[in-house]
Amino acid sequence: MQQPTLLQSLRDRIAQIEGGVRRHPSLPFGLDAIDRHLPGGGIAAGALHEVAGSPELADDAAATIFLAGILARFEGPVFWCLRWRDLFAPALHLAGLHPDRVIFVEAGSDTNVLAAIEECLRHEGLGGVVGEVKTVTSTATKRLQLAAEKSGVPAFILRRAAKADGKSGGSAATTRWRIQAAPSERLDIPTLSRPRWSVSLERVRGGDPHLWTVEGCDAQGRIALPADLVDRPAAQEDRQAAA
Amino acid sequence: MTVTRARSIVPELMIVDADPEDDLRGLRRLTLWAGKHYSPLVAPDPPDGIWLDITGCAHRFDGEAPMLKDMLRRIAKTGMAVQAAVADTAGCAHAVARQVQSGRPTIVDPGKARAALSILPIAALRIAPGVADALHRMGFTRIEQLIAEPRAPLAKRFGKQLYRRLDQALGQIPEPIEPIFPPAAPYVRRPLLEPIGTAETIAQVIHDLAADIVAQLTAEGRGARRLDLVCERVDGHPQAIRIGTASPSRDAAHLAKLLYQRIETIDPGMGIEAMSLVAPLVEPLGARTIAALVSPKGGAPDLTALVDALANRFGQRRLYRAAPRSSTMPEREIGVVAPLAPPGGVGWDDDAPRPSRMIVPPEPVEVTAMLPDHPPAMFIWRGRRHRVAQADGPERLHGEWWREAGHEAEMPFAVRDYFQVETTTGGRYWLFRLGDGERTATGPMTWFIHGAFA
Numbered sequence: 001m002q003q004p005t006l007l008q009s010l011r012d013r014i015a016q017i018e019g020g021v022r023r024h025p026s027l028p029f030g031l032d033a034i035d036r037h038l039p040g041g042g043i044a045a046g047a048l049h050e051v052a053g054s055p056e057l058a059d060d061a062a063a064t065i066f067l068a069g070i071l072a073r074f075e076g077p078v079f080w081c082l083r084w085r086d087l088f089a090p091a092l093h094l095a096g097l098h099p100d101r102v103i104f105v106e107a108g109s110d111t112n113v114l115a116a117i118e119e120c121l122r123h124e125g126l127g128g129v130v131g132e133v134k135t136v137t138s139t140a141t142k143r144l145q146l147a148a149e150k151s152g153v154p155a156f157i158l159r160r161a162a163k164a165d166g167k168s169g170g171s172a173a174t175t176r177w178r179i180q181a182a183p184s185e186r187l188d189i190p191t192l193s194r195p196r197w198s199v200s201l202e203r204v205r206g207g208d209p210h211l212w213t214v215e216g217c218d219a220q221g222r223i224a225l226p227a228d229l230v231d232r233p234a235a236q237e238d239r240q241a242a243a
Numbered sequence: 244m245t246v247t248r249a250r251s252i253v254p255e256l257m258i259v260d261a262d263p264e265d266d267l268r269g270l271r272r273l274t275l276w277a278g279k280h281y282s283p284l285v286a287p288d289p290p291d292g293i294w295l296d297i298t299g300c301a302h303r304f305d306g307e308a309p310m311l312k313d314m315l316r317r318i319a320k321t322g323m324a325v326q327a328a329v330a331d332t333a334g335c336a337h338a339v340a341r342q343v344q345s346g347r348p349t350i351v352d353p354g355k356a357r358a359a360l361s362i363l364p365i366a367a368l369r370i371a372p373g374v375a376d377a378l379h380r381m382g383f384t385r386i387e388q389l390i391a392e393p394r395a396p397l398a399k400r401f402g403k404q405l406y407r408r409l410d411q412a413l414g415q416i417p418e419p420i421e422p423i424f425p426p427a428a429p430y431v432r433r434p435l436l437e438p439i440g441t442a443e444t445i446a447q448v449i450h451d452l453a454a455d456i457v458a459q460l461t462a463e464g465r466g467a468r469r470l471d472l473v474c475e476r477v478d479g480h481p482q483a484i485r486i487g488t489a490s491p492s493r494d495a496a497h498l499a500k501l502l503y504q505r506i507e508t509i510d511p512g513m514g515i516e517a518m519s520l521v522a523p524l525v526e527p528l529g530a531r532t533i534a535a536l537v538s539p540k541g542g543a544p545d546l547t548a549l550v551d552a553l554a555n556r557f558g559q560r561r562l563y564r565a566a567p568r569s570s571t572m573p574e575r576e577i578g579v580v581a582p583l584a585p586p587g588g589v590g591w592d593d594d595a596p597r598p599s600r601m602i603v604p605p606e607p608v609e610v611t612a613m614l615p616d617h618p619p620a621m622f623i624w625r626g627r628r629h630r631v632a633q634a635d636g637p638e639r640l641h642g643e644w645w646r647e648a649g650h651e652a653e654m655p656f657a658v659r660d661y662f663q664v665e666t667t668t669g670g671r672y673w674l675f676r677l678g679d680g681e682r683t684a685t686g687p688m689t690w691f692i693h694g695a696f697a
Contacts, residue, residue: 057600057695058670064599065697077546079553088694089565089577090591091599095697099565100586103546105553106561116553123549181669181697183632190618192635192663195671195697216697219593 011039011206024152027073031214031225034199038175039206043070046152047174048145050136052162054180060160062197063179065095065217067130067156072096072221074154076127081105081116083132084160096221101127114140121147121155130156138170145172176203182213185228194218196226266290273318275425279523281314283471283483286420292340294333294420296483299508303558311348331356333420334412338367360412361387368408374401419479424471429463429522431455438477438514442506445474445515446499449506452520453499466491466528472502474509475517482509487559489550489583491526497548501555550582567591571640572649573693574603595638596663598673598694605691608674612690615680618662622674624692629666636662639679658685663696671696 024046028035035041043049051067053060064087071078078101080087085106093099107113110133117131121144136157148155157173164178182196195216201209215224250256270287277295278285284296297310304310307329318325328340330351342363343349351359360367363386366375378401383389389397389409398406411418424430431452439445449472460467468491474482484505492498509515554562566587568578576591591597609623618634642650642657650657659675666672673694678686 056668056670057602058666058672061598061600061671061695062697068599079549086600086603088573088598088601090567090573090595090597091697093590094593094597099567099590100588103550103562103564103582105557107557108561112557116557119552119556120549123546181671183667183669184665186633190635192633192665192671195665196669197697 014206024149027070027154030222033225034201034210034212034214037201037207037210038204043154044174045074045154046149048141048148048155048157048172050141050157050159050171050173050176052159052176052178054164054178055161056181059180060158061091062181062195062216063158063177065091066177066179066197066199066223067158068092068095068097069217069221069223070154070156071128071130072098072217074127076101076125078102078127079105079116079120079129081107081113081120081129081131083107083109083113083134087132094219095217096219107131110134110136114144117144117155117157118147121151121153124151124153126151126153128154128156130158132158132160134160136171138172141170142172145174171203173203174205175201178202184215185226194224197223199223263290271423274423277314278422278424280317281310283473283485283521283523284420284422284481286422288337292337294336296420296422296481297329298482300485303560307350308348311350315348330359332412332414333418334369334408335360335414337369338363338412342367357390357413361385361390365389368405368412370401370405370408374405377401417478417480419481422473422481422483424521425523429456429459429465429467429525430519431459432517432519434517435515438516440511440514445506445509445511445518446503448518449502449520450495450499452518453495453502456520456522457493457495457498460493460522460525460528463525464527464529465525466493467498467522467524468492468526469522469524470498470502471521471523473519473521474511474515475519476511477513477516480512482511482515484508486555487524487551488547489554489581490547491528492547492551493528497551500548501551504552504555546583554582571643573597573640574601575643575649596635596673596696598696601694602692605675605693608690608692610674610676610690612676616660619664619674619690622664622672622690622692624672629670629672631664632667634662634664636660637676638662640675654684654686656682656684661693 024044026040026042026044028042051063053063072095080102082104089099092102105116107116113131113133117129120126120129144155178200180198182198184196185193187193197214197216198211199214200211203209213226215226217223246258267289270289274285274287274293277293282295282297282300286294288294301307301310304313311327311329315325315327326340326343328336328349330336330339331353335351335356339349339351339359365378365383365386368386394406410416433448433452467488469487472484476482484502486501550562562582563579564582566578566580567589568576570576610619611621612619616637618636619631621628621630637660640659640661642655644651644655657677658679659677661673661675664672664674672692673696674690674692676688676690678688680688
């Protein structure tokens with residue numbers, strides 16, 4: 001009983017040392033298996049988060065909807081800064097992000113996208129800011145992280161066609177995710193079941209990396225754990241290890 | 244040709260007396276129109292021309308060529324014949340616009356003014372017709388001959404005007420244009436005691452000017468939608484920046500902030516001796532209560548400032564919201580509305596699966612599928628083989644045969660059968676087959692990839 005409170009007080013002290021960061025609320029995924037690996041119990045508002053797919057277009061598509069699902073559950077208008085023109089808005093609506101809430105900014109280049117995100121982060125009260133880039137330097141992420149902390153707006157960088165070999169350099173982002181499509185459940189009738197993603201939390205400040213297989217967003221932007229995977233022995237072991 | 248002769252050929256000819264005064268008024272109107280659409284610095288060039296200083300303006304149209312195209316299209320719609328050219332100097336643009344045979348819009352690349360001018364006839368240099376004729380008799384036909392000749396003898400005979408025009412066209416002596424502004428537009432000007440050149444001092448003057456113009460706007464009960472800042476340089480070349488707002492504004496701090504962002508685009512040269520601020524586009528804006536006592540947390544945040552800042556940086560057209568548009572073709576399902584338009588409240592059909600990443604235009608893929616309408620078992624896209632594990636479909640979409648543009652131009656009765664496929668690694672893609680397999684008019688039964696799902 002003592003250990004969790006001790007850990008908590010240590011965490012608080014570390015947070016204090018890291019700087020008098022204003023506490024911003026976090027948005028939980030609503031899945032305990034994921035939320036308990038995230039400091040604050042969810043996606044922190046007022047922080048920078050990096051999301052990547054892979055050079056496969058389908059993985060980038062999955063990362064897009066993963067993001068749309070998170071933003072759908074935040075409140076307020078969303079600015080989505082684009083470098084390419086391949087985003088298809090109806091898909092965001094299918095993940096619960098209503099078109100009336102999203103303002104697209106066609107910035108055209110990595111530099112412009114980052115500048116646009118920073119401009120957006122100067123304004124409080126936004127539901128979120130997304131920027132699609134090819135690469136981002138650690139200095140740029142640091143700037144955005146600080147800007148996000150100041151305004152309390154969640155910021156997301158979607159790294160397009162990012163290779164998994166980890167040559168992305170350092171990043172000041174609070175969390176770094178990699179989303180990849182995974183084979184979905186076979187229904188044995190000619191239709192498709194809910195999509196599955198392998199969601200990898202590659203880096204998290206004050207936490208450990210983790211890997212999950214989840215089912216894709218529903219119409220309210222919520223992801224779910226696949227029923228047939230939750231009760232597998234591996235998941236139970238995982239639960240024991242974390243307890 | 245005399246009027247009597249013309250009448251004898253075409254008896255029903257209608258004759259209108261020339262009215263230079265009215266022509267000039269029309270030219271002024273056209274100039275002000277161009278000032279509204281394309282550039283803050285415009286001046287009429289009687290009898291038949293208009294100057295536009297498009298320095299730093301073309302990016303809003305994605306370049307000079309699209310800007311020129313847009314300009315010509317709009318003017319040609321009114322029934323006027325128009326010729327246009329873009330060049331480094333006013334004189335060069337003047338000459339090229341009038342001499343290009345086909346009347347096609349021409350863009351002279353930076354630094355190429357001399358090359359462009361040298362092949363043109365002497366008469367293209369705005370000189371008196373008598374002078375041009377005399378030079379022609381002396382054997383001068385093209386400007387390059389004039390450039391090569393020693394100057395003194397010719398200058399002595401024809402006066403300084405000849406070489407002044409040549410040097411102006413070559414950019415060796417400045418030829419500032421004197422911009423005109425809409426007569427009724429709110430206008431404030433501040434002459435400066437000493438020429439200024441640093442960003443800080445310019446910002447200070449902008450701050451003062453913004454306060455001045457806001458006082459004028461308040462008195463008139465209007466708000467600015469567009470502001471032009473004109474810096475008058477010591478050498479006479481005006482420098483301008485233009486900003487726009489998404490909704491009429493009378494907030495001096497906000498307007499000044501939008502102008503500050505563009506300070507770096509001003510080239511102060513030897514110094515700026517006066518600055519003015521014009522609001523060429525205003526809209527009524529009633530008195531407003533100050534909302535300071537109301538908590539900002541309640542209600543939606545005010546996005547005007549942010550939208551303006553982004554729009555002035557990236558262009559008004561680069562900022563939009565998507566809205567549903569009724570169309571049977573997925574690539575046309577998206578309409579574009581202004582970022583601050585009132586919410587439409589409607590979204591897309593929840594039932595139809597739509598990919599989050601589109602491939603536009605659709606790319607051809609090689610597909611192995613059983614006829615007549617089985618889903619693909621395998622497809623090769625960008626040189627890689629994807630094996631299909633599961634699939635859903637088809638969803639049949641018919642082309643909009645009533646349209647005359649787009650792919651309907653070639654194949655008005657096109658039919659697409661869309662399949663969602665999941666590869667063995669879990670990636671989901673959207674493939675379609677062009678053609679229903681019965682009538683060749685619906686398509687040649689080839690396969691395309693159109694997007695990727697989550």
